[in-house]
Amino acid sequence: MINKGIPIIDLTHGIPPQDIRQAARVIGNNYRYFPPGTVHVCVVDPGVGTNRRIIALQCDTLFFIGPDNGVFTQLLNSSESVDVYQVENQKLFLKNVSKTFHGRDIMAPVAARLASGMSIVHVGPRIARDACALISLRDPIVKRDGIAGEVISVDSFGNLRTNITKAHLSRVDLGEKPCVTLRSYAIGFSSGSYEDVSDTLPTAIINSSGELEVCVKKGNAARLLRAGRGERVFVHGHRSGCQDADLAI
Known part of the structure; x- marks a missing residue:
């Protein structure tokens, strides 16, 4: 036990396995809502046990620890000042480091020490920001x-x-x-909240992360539209037959 007084927030366990791209979006959309001194541990790590690096980042008063696999792409692509260090000080790790669970054996102990006041310079050498792995997040056209x-x-x-x-x-x-x-369905757009849309018909809204989202207030949009990840979505000006909160089938 390094510091049992550290509060822990589980931001999500809902990222699909090995989905680095989605993890990068979750980090980029949410880190600004945490208070100064927060240490974010990001364990979406399909390369665990390989020679991929573990890195620690300091962005203003926030800290991040995770694999150097693109999970910090949005942070590294931002205009903010980011200092990056390679985590290699084995004195900070658990005594027995497994080949399959570096989140427990390396990242969590280092995070606990950072949260307890240790300077990030002790985790290992500083490395260039542009030497870190980046991934394509497939921006819209x-x-x-x-x-x-x-x-x-x-x-x-x-x-x-x-x-x-x-x-x-x-x-x-x-x-x-x-x-x-979406899939030949024409869906109306609402500038309001879930309360302002139809109970049973798909509607597009802007969600809390600033993303366009297709929802059904008292239903399941993915099931109703038979749509999932990768489905193409188009936004255009108002056309005949595309009415607010209306599904054209």
Whole structure:
């Protein structure tokens, strides 16, 4: 036990196994909501036991520990100042390090010491930010008259979360009533909350992460539309037959 007084928040265990891309999005969308001094341990690590590096990052007053496999892509691509260190000080690890669980044997002990006040410089040598692994997050295609994106995840409610964001929508003139098309279904757009949409019909809204999301308030959009990750999604200006909160079948 290094410090039993450290509060622990389990942000999510809902990332599909080995899905580095989705883990990178979750980190990028949520880290700013945590208080100064927070240490984020990110264990989506299909390369565990190989020669992939473990890295620790300091971004202002926040710390991050995880594999150097692209999971920190959004953080490393940001305009913020980020210092990166290679985690290799074995004195900080558990005595017996397994080949299959570095999250427990290396990352968690180092995180506990950082959270207890240890300087990040003790984890190992500093490395160049641009030497870290990055992955493509497949941004949507934005054109003058619309946006082409895709479903990036399906949450436990069956909501279809896309890689189209509020920022992308602001770059296109879609008029007052944009329309979303997914698998030949024309879906209306609501600028409100879940309370403002139909109980049983799919509607597109902007979720808490600023993403375009297709939801059914009292149903399951993924099941109803028979759609999942990778499904193409299009946003365009209002067209005939695409009415608010209406599903054209």
